Amino acid sequence: MMEPAPAVLPIAANRLSQHAPLKRSVVLIGMPGSGKSSIGKRLATRLGMAFRDADTEIEAAAGQPITEIFSRYGEPHFREGERRVIGRLLAGPPLILATGGGAYADAETRRAIRDSGALAVWLRCTVPVLLPRVSGRATRPMFLNKDPEEVLNRLMAARHPLYAEADLVIDCLDENPETTTDRVEAALHDHTPPARLPVPLSGRAYEVVVGDGLLARAGGLIAPALPARRVAIVSDASVAGLHLPTLEVGLREAGFEIRASLTVPPGEASKSFSQFGTLMEDLLAAGIDRQTAVVALGGGVVGDLAGYAAASALRGLPFVQIPTTLLAQVDSSVGGKTGINLRAGKNLAGAFHQPRIVLADTGVLSTLPSRELRAGYAEVAKHGLLQGALWDWCEANGAKAVAGDAAALRHAVLESCRLKAAVVAADEREESPEGGRALLNLGHTFGHAIEAECGYDGSLLHGEGVAIGLGLAARLSVILGLCEATLPERVEAHLSAVGLPARLSHLPRRFTLAALMARMRKDKKVRDGALRFVLLRGPGQAFTKDDVDPALVEALLRSEGAQG
CATH class of the missing domain: 3.40.50.1970 (Rossmann fold)
Structure with a gap:
């Protein structure tokens, strides 16, 4: 089978570790002979953490060697006991745990490791590296009286796809164990989990x-x-x-x-x-x-x-x-x-x-493309207006996000998803009479109508329509006496600052009043023929309103240049 090219990190061997103990357990997984026990012991010593070997713990609990458990009771019995032992060890204080080669291939064991919060690290080795380590070893029951290379290839084909669920993958060479431990330790402390x-x-x-x-x-x-x-x-x-x-x-x-x-x-x-x-x-x-x-x-x-x-x-x-x-x-x-x-x-x-x-x-x-990034940011701004504190973050950091700053984009995605996940969980199918998921449509009644009138021809991106819709929703809120008169200017100033169109009049295309009103009357949010809008009392204070006077909406659109 084809093996991946090892990725070697240039870290000096035998250095003195300066890393503090980890706050979560580390479970080393991999094929027999990958060095899980030898690396695990060194890693635990460096980090000041306890080390346990799952196979050793199983033999102590059973009072017999693993080869005998396999021969007398079979692999399913062994895996069940292995799962219990691993679960018990991970339920205690953080430790470094070396597992047998087949442990992580068991679906329930993988789930138990994942649910425990432990970090699974796959020590990935090639056949040439593993072969000398497993040949002629009586302690490895799967290799007894068999061709070790054939067994390795067969096990790799079955297990590597399952090992791929690990949190970290370290390619291991035929090298000094201290060097491998250096690379594992560095990877652990550089790792930023999703x-x-x-x-x-x-x-x-x-x-x-x-x-x-x-x-x-x-x-x-x-x-x-x-x-x-x-x-x-x-x-x-x-x-x-x-x-x-x-x-x-x-x-x-x-x-x-x-x-x-x-x-x-x-x-x-x-x-x-x-x-x-x-x-x-x-x-x-x-x-x-x-x-x-x-x-x-x-x-x-x-x-x-x-x-x-x-x-x-x-x-x-x-x-x-x-x-x-x-x-x-x-x-x-x-x-x-x-x-x-x-x-x-x-x-x-x-x-x-x-x-x-x-x-x-x-x-x-x-x-x-920068235009696509800006268009996506309009939804972040929408979430900011819905959540409140995120709007303050947007005004302070939105320019970084649209400029491609990685940290700002990660924060924008995380907080937007956090808000939306909570809203969706509370009102999955937009059935809440108090707004619920419908609040996520802030700016969309206007935005969808404008986008539809543009014919989905690429001249106006969805996010650009939403941006204009946010400004119009803020202006309609002022017209209805719901929020401070300065809110629309604040919203439009921020959207303009990040390069988004903030007003209908900013578009080169001219729209007819009748066409926009007809589009809004066909919006999914219309109830009993009445226009329904998401409006604002301020950032973090959004609500739905079902009985908005169409004449006020028409007056707003005329002020923005709609004809008719």
Whole structure:
């Protein structure tokens, strides 16, 4: 089998560790002979932590060697005992734990390690490195009276896809154990784990995972959330050229079968019945079944279209969101709203279909055109106005985010997802009479109408429409006497400062009053024919209002240059 090229970190061996003990346990996993015990002992000594060897603990508990447990009771009995011992050890104070080669290949043991909060570290070795270490060892029951190279290749084929679920992967050479320990220790202390935000729905909870470099290890991250390791990827032609190869490698390393990698044309025009029908036919032609997950790799258009296809194909397939735009990471990928556009308006055909997991790889945002990044930031600003404290952060740090600052973007994605996850969990299907999830439509009644009038031709991006909608919602709030007169100026000044259109009059296109009002009357939020808006009393004080006088809305739009 082909082996990955080892990645060697240039760290001097035998240095004196200056690192403090870790606050979580470390579980070393890997093939027999990968050095888990020897590295684990050295690591524990350096960090001032306890070391335990799972095999030694099992033998002590059973009063007999592992070879005898295997021969007398079989592997299933051994794995059950191994699972109990590992669970007991991880329930105590943080420690360094070396496991047997097959421990992490057991699904329940993997889950127990993950649920304990321990950090799983895979010591990945090649066959030439492992072969001398396992040959002729009577303590390794799986190698007794067998060709060790054949056993290694067979075990690697079965276990490496499961080891890929580890938090860290360290490629190990045939080198001094102190050198390997140096690299493991450095990796542990340099590791920034991705944030995991729960969306605790009553039907099926899921996580939003936010961090850098997630595409390359996507298979290990999504596997625990799916019924099988089979996927069909849906992307658009632009995104696929940038990120599809990385995703495919990350999936295959975790043993995923990719039934199809399908692409649609980039842009809002792909959210159409014709493209939806083509995608459905292509998915079925690829031989999908009820356990094949649809993976959306792209922005909001791809997520909405692929999600609607996943909700419809075979009456519902597992769905994974891997958003690649800021707008999709902070908004459309979380919450399960999927759909396509009709001539009458935006997202008027669709379904609620929650993803099994969302991977928001903030590293891919560096590939976004600046206009796309700014458009996505409009949703961050919206979340800021809804949450309050985040709006203060936006005014202080929004310029850094749209300039591509990694730390600012990570914060924007994290806090936006945190807000949206809480709102979605409380009102999954937008049924709350007190606003609930409907509040997330702040700026969207205006924004969707403007976007629809532009014909989804790319002249106005969704986020740009939302930005104008935020300014109009603030102005309507002042007209209705709901907030301070300075709020619209504050909102528009910030949006303009980050390069977004903040007013209808900022667009080169002219709009007719009748057309915009007709669009808003067909909005999904309309109730009994009455216009419904999300309005503001101030940042952090949003609410829905059902009985807004159309004459006031018309007067506002006229003041912004709408004709008629």
